[in-house]
Amino acid sequence: MERSNMNTVATEERPALACRSVTKAFGGRAVLKGVDLNLPQGRILGLLGKNGTGKSTLISALAGLEEPDSGTISVGGHDPYRTPSRVFGRIVGLAPQDLGIYPNLTVRDNLRGFGGIQGLSMRQARSRADELIELMGLRPQAATRARDLSGGQKRRLHTAIALVHRPRVLFLDEPTVGADVEARTGILAMVRTMAEQGASIIYTTHYLQEIEHLDAALAFLVDGRISVQGPLDEVVRLYAKASLRVGFVGRPPSHVEGWRMVDGHLEPDHPVSNPEREIAELFRRPSMQDASVNDITVIQPDIESAYRTIMGMDTDDMRQSGTGNGED
């Protein structure tokens, strides 16, 4: 797949979700400027973008909550704004960023209650609640009131509620924010299971490692449009760059042409295709003769590097935003 046609995921399947030329402005400020997106059935799509680029706005538009100003949306073959909400609500599941749980009900009763709201019989709701409690690792908390759960446990319950009715299309907006390692592992396992069972999932996150874990396809929202969409390995192949960091004992060399100092480390100021050759050439420089090297790090061409390229960020921007290392 070449860069020119990266904007569509190649698939022969009928997409579970498709939108074309979706626009949305708030108070005259355009947030979505013509979004095109395809989500094949049974696939996970990681929707990535900087803070405030409109990922949640797009999810709200796709999930039928906030009608776009223009454009077309089809979810499970339905237009969200021309389909009775009772029908559309059965097709989609949504876990927005803000928690939506009943604080006075137990974990089990939250799940049973939402199951009932979504049209499950009492028996189905009981059995589905038990299944999700197991899947999310919430068995010890099954009889705990939601308000007494930890933040990560609340997040797990909130996510489980979105899938109680086994929706065909699932929107998960930063489901692992505030989740500890155990909660995060539970949520990711559950997302994979849902996809294996045929659900199509749009998943937003600022933790890029999660996208690798989910083996999700990627869509990058940049300046109101999807700038790149494609499978993870293709995105990495086309956009990721290797790099190097060289640390010193004592004073680093004052100037090395083609390299720059970042946080006391020397980094190439250009894309690196062959790290070993770059290092060999660096050590031949006269300015390196008096320097004492402490460590050399080869930065692999990975999703973080691809993100940096697509977002037009350099290493310094990346450190400031915290994106990519899961620390934001």
Ligand SMILES: Nc1ncnc2c1ncn2[C@@H]1O[C@H](COP(=O)(O)OP(=O)(O)OP(=O)(O)O)[C@@H](O)[C@H]1O
């Ligand atoms: N109802 C609204 N009224 C006015 N402005 C809004 C509304 N909803 C969103 N916005 C604005 O639209 C822009 C995009 O917000 P959105 O929450 O969609 O971004 P995001 O990509 O999900 O951000 P983050 O990664 O921080 O969650 C922001 O500038 C936000 O302030």
